[in-house]
Amino acid sequence: MEREKQVADKDYRVPSACGIFGMMSRSGRRFDGSLIIKAMANMRERSNGLGGGFAAYGIYPQYSSLYAFHLIYDNDVAKNETEKILSLYCQVEKSEPIPFRYTKRITSAPLLWRYFLSPKKNADDDRTEEDFIVDLVMLINRKIPGAFVASSGKNMGIFKGVGYPEEIGEFFRLDEYEGYIWIGHGRFPTNSVAWWGGAHPFGLLDWSVVHNGEISSYGINRRYLSANGYECTLFTDTEVIAYLVDLLVRRHQLPFELMAKVLCPPLWEEIERMPQEEAELHQNLRIVYSEALVNGPFAIIVGFKDGMLGLTDRIKLRPLVAAEDEDMLYISSEEGAIREIQPSLKRVWMPTAGEPVIGKIGATSYATEHYIS
Amino acid sequence: MPLSTIFPEFKIIRDKEKCIACQVCVRQCAFEAHIYDPEKDEVYSDDSKCVGCHRCEALCPTDALNIIKYPFDIKDNKNWTPGILNDIYRQAESGAIILTGMGCDKDYPIYWDRILLNASQVTNPSIDPLREPMELRTFIGRKPRYVEVERSQERDTVKVKTQLPPQLRLETPIMFSAMSYGSISFNACQALARAAEEIGTYYNTGEGGLHPDLYKFGANTIVQVASGRFGVHPDYLNAGAAIEIKIGQGAKPGIGGHLPGEKVTEEISRTRMIPTGTDALSPAPHHDIYSIEDLRQLIYALKEATEYKKPVGVKIAAVHNVAAIATGIARAGADFITIDGLRGGTGAAPQVIRDNVGIPIELAIAVVDSRLREEGIREEVSLIAAGGFRKSSDVIKAIALGADAVYIGTAALAAMGCHVCQKCYTGKCNWGIATQDPYLSKRLNPNIAARRLVNLINAWSKELKEMLGGMGINAIESLRGNREHLRGVGLEEWELRLLGIKPAGEGW
Amino acid sequence: MKRIYIHEEYCIGCRLCEIHCIAQHSRSKKLIKAFKEEFPRPLPRLVVEESGYISFALQCRHCEDAPCLSACLTGAMYRDEKTKAVLHDKDKCVGCWMCIMVCPFGVIKRDENNKIVSKCDLCNGEEVPACVANCPNEALEYR
Structure with a gap:
């Protein structure tokens, strides 16, 4: 509670406009971060230097079986407290500072550390390994003042901070990492309180979420998540979306397409026009997951270990464009950012409201799969 | 006859210049407050009989009548007000409990008027319901925790595996409260039923059974089972779309119902299955429910009787321990809980009970919703709020506090013409609503009444959409329980805490 | 032709029809x-017919075979x-009152003052006759 209070006072649920970008190699080819930094720089207008960040998948192949925790610490006390907890619950295989270089504009930073962990779960603990990790992340974020878990997935990491995205990319030396999916975010918050943990992407397990928008259903989404064991400690809209995705896809086992339909359900009048079986599916989803409906303007890109998903709200109040070439899928706030790094595209399209763009490693098509014929 | 000290409540002002002695007022007043003098060809009035229903005023063709409060000025006294004195005079003469009708009219805080709504500016576009879809559809009933789907590999399709328990589908989150045939006229019941059907919502039979002519509205009917079990039989239970067990009523928590014998006409006796002319007394408690496990048995007995095809809910009055009682009801297997607040109406109740027992519905909704969530059983039960909803903004605030839908009673009666004179218990309703007197009940033309009800609900629904759109929300479920969109003004710390809302001026 | 229809179940016996009829013909x-x-x-x-709680306002039916x-x-x-x-x-x-004798509805009245008969004229071209327009309960309908 105290932690909640503290963070709430600091910032969050500050309305913000944003630029978002995602790119992935369908074949799983790894490439360095310089491309996405260039794309984000193209959308500089969409951020104001108060937050930027990146998620990258496939960057730690040598530790791919371990959970990579990226931590942001305000001070040494927080670091010591966190490390005590980490070694209590996990085998810490490696612990090191996250490499960075100061840039012209970023001349100070909190303590940035990463750990490669394998969970020490008791045999009689009937939680899944993922739930164990989720609980650990929640524990640190909630209980230890000045400590924040920025990412907690395998073979992936989130790099974020206060600054323009291209500066953050330079600061974290992302040109030295190679990943097969990159997701970026530039933030335009309406006030100047800046905290590195509040930047995007937001991550939990393998999920990373970047988000442009303000969620009018936040109050009820948060209460719904709370009833399902997710405590929203950051008071950011993005956190809500990350938890919803985790709940729906990992715990409730919904396919991505249906998860998107929970977040952005079709209108009742559309459901009524569907064939009976499909109508029943969508009606049941809407009735059961009414509190998971995400209302208000948003465009999101969700990254996960074998793909990414782009989605806008049910009436598309935020921009989102998708494009593909032979191997790559791009999702972006602006087409210009994609063309900046790949002028010769095979296809460029505007996803309609609430219609997800889903790319999966090894899949042949990026269009939404229609499960019911 | 000894001197009566009771003074009139109203004064009938008749403009002699305008009065044409047409006697419309004489014919309209069931309380006989207007008298025609054929010798003088003049109409005069007896103030002491006037109940302030304003029927004569509304029908007077020359606007010659004006009913005003009786100017009874005693020496200024905050303690011994004219109203209090009159009650004492009345009881000193009768030795009886003072009966009344409608809901509590005392000056307790109305929290709806202390809560403000949010709207979008700049960072989040508001939505115009005239140009964009805006959805109010609401489902009442138990919801599963998740939806399970079955994937078929070869056809690359998904099929839904989770079957939903029975649900009520409301096109707008407003229903008509329980008002029995007996307490209100057949025409009033019929108007409510027809309006519910047209709007796509539900009306509630109250504990009066269901008249055979109203069975055709079954798909929009919630049938009630109360402590008197009047008119309850298998056909009745199966006729409705849902069943509501009535434990308590906001106007009279802890008190049973009383339909005076004069109102028990032949039709009512048939519908209620009681002898004509006898008082219909429903006991204060259900005598087969002395505890929560007994309630569970009745819930499941009713579910068995209707083959688990209909939601079964429980209605209680909002009392001090309402949150714990509501969780108990949810755990007992109810599909919905109706909570009737302090201001809930009635056809007849002792005034002392009506005005002094229960808690405001605003606080009750907030604490029940919060408790159900704390216990992790919110989705197992829908929450219907009742008791004094006056306008669409009350409704939307109730939903943001956590109610799934609301019941309106008095507002529906007012749409039909009720002027809230609180004389329902006399059976002499001049507006033809709360009466079984054939001279009076025909005054309510169900065509007009149903039309006015539909108009009211449609108007409120449009307003709900406007307010939702302003908050940047296009589906009502995104506001339900979303207290972030509410702010309190002029409320104490403890009130804000119980309501679960922040004070006005505080951001996210 | 447009006629006045009577819904006796909604007539409340207030006689506003009668009052407004008088005014209309004043x-x-x-x-x-x-x-x-x-x-x-x-x-x-x-005429407003009344028997117990049943009442209705009756005017000339403007019979086809009058x-x-x-x-x-x-x-x-x-x-x-x-x-x-x-x-x-x-x-x-x-x-001569012959019409009164033969009227099956009894809706033609003697106007003793003028020694002629008096009957409904559908308010002579008014869009809606006064009795219908002023019925507070839609017990009269003009269609």
Whole structure:
């Protein structure tokens, strides 16, 4: 509670406009971060230097079986407290500072550390390994003042901070990492309180979420998540979306397409026009997951270990464009950012409201799969 | 006859210049407050009989009548007000409990008027319901925790595996409260039923059974089972779309119902299955429910009787321990809980009970919703709020506090013409609503009444959409329980805490 | 033709129809003036039938096969070609009361003051007759 209070006072649920970008190699080819930094720089207008960040998948192949925790610490006390907890619950295989270089504009930073962990779960603990990790992340974020878990997935990491995205990319030396999916975010918050943990992407397990928008259903989404064991400690809209995705896809086992339909359900009048079986599916989803409906303007890109998903709200109040070439899928706030790094595209399209763009490693098509014929 | 000290409540002002002695007022007043003098060809009035229903005023063709409060000025006294004195005079003469009708009219805080709504500016576009879809559809009933789907590999399709328990589908989150045939006229019941059907919502039979002519509205009917079990039989239970067990009523928590014998006409006796002319007394408690496990048995007995095809809910009055009682009801297997607040109406109740027992519905909704969530059983039960909803903004605030839908009673009666004179218990309703007197009940033309009800609900629904759109929300479920969109003004710390809302001026 | 239909189940016996009928057929067409200043007061052109709680307002039915037309000695009773309403020419009426004798509904009345008959004229071209327009419970309908 105290932690909640503290963070709430600091910032969050500050309305913000944003630029978002995602790119992935369908074949799983790894490439360095310089491309996405260039794309984000193209959308500089969409951020104001108060937050930027990146998620990258496939960057730690040598530790791919371990959970990579990226931590942001305000001070040494927080670091010591966190490390005590980490070694209590996990085998810490490696612990090191996250490499960075100061840039012209970023001349100070909190303590940035990463750990490669394998969970020490008791045999009689009937939680899944993922739930164990989720609980650990929640524990640190909630209980230890000045400590924040920025990412907690395998073979992936989130790099974020206060600054323009291209500066953050330079600061974290992302040109030295190679990943097969990159997701970026530039933030335009309406006030100047800046905290590195509040930047995007937001991550939990393998999920990373970047988000442009303000969620009018936040109050009820948060209460719904709370009833399902997710405590929203950051008071950011993005956190809500990350938890919803985790709940729906990992715990409730919904396919991505249906998860998107929970977040952005079709209108009742559309459901009524569907064939009976499909109508029943969508009606049941809407009735059961009414509190998971995400209302208000948003465009999101969700990254996960074998793909990414782009989605806008049910009436598309935020921009989102998708494009593909032979191997790559791009999702972006602006087409210009994609063309900046790949002028010769095979296809460029505007996803309609609430219609997800889903790319999966090894899949042949990026269009939404229609499960019911 | 000894001197009566009771003074009139109203004064009938008749403009002699305008009065044409047409006697419309004489014919309209069931309380006989207007008298025609054929010798003088003049109409005069007896103030002491006037109940302030304003029927004569509304029908007077020359606007010659004006009913005003009786100017009874005693020496200024905050303690011994004219109203209090009159009650004492009345009881000193009768030795009886003072009966009344409608809901509590005392000056307790109305929290709806202390809560403000949010709207979008700049960072989040508001939505115009005239140009964009805006959805109010609401489902009442138990919801599963998740939806399970079955994937078929070869056809690359998904099929839904989770079957939903029975649900009520409301096109707008407003229903008509329980008002029995007996307490209100057949025409009033019929108007409510027809309006519910047209709007796509539900009306509630109250504990009066269901008249055979109203069975055709079954798909929009919630049938009630109360402590008197009047008119309850298998056909009745199966006729409705849902069943509501009535434990308590906001106007009279802890008190049973009383339909005076004069109102028990032949039709009512048939519908209620009681002898004509006898008082219909429903006991204060259900005598087969002395505890929560007994309630569970009745819930499941009713579910068995209707083959688990209909939601079964429980209605209680909002009392001090309402949150714990509501969780108990949810755990007992109810599909919905109706909570009737302090201001809930009635056809007849002792005034002392009506005005002094229960808690405001605003606080009750907030604490029940919060408790159900704390216990992790919110989705197992829908929450219907009742008791004094006056306008669409009350409704939307109730939903943001956590109610799934609301019941309106008095507002529906007012749409039909009720002027809230609180004389329902006399059976002499001049507006033809709360009466079984054939001279009076025909005054309510169900065509007009149903039309006015539909108009009211449609108007409120449009307003709900406007307010939702302003908050940047296009589906009502995104506001339900979303207290972030509410702010309190002029409320104490403890009130804000119980309501679960922040004070006005505080951001996210 | 457009007729006045009666829904007796909704007639509340208030007699506003009668009152407004009188005013409509007064010189001033003003309620208060018609009742307080114009004497003799015009007769209502309709009757309100009452038995217990059942009541309804009855006016000339403007029958297709109207016996009053054949019974009228002077041709005062006639059918308006345009509206098909059965009307009454007071200049031709001699007050023989034959129409009253044959009317199956009893809706033609004696106007003793003028020694002619008085009956519903559907308010002579008003869009809605006064009795219908002023019925507070839609017990009269004009269609």
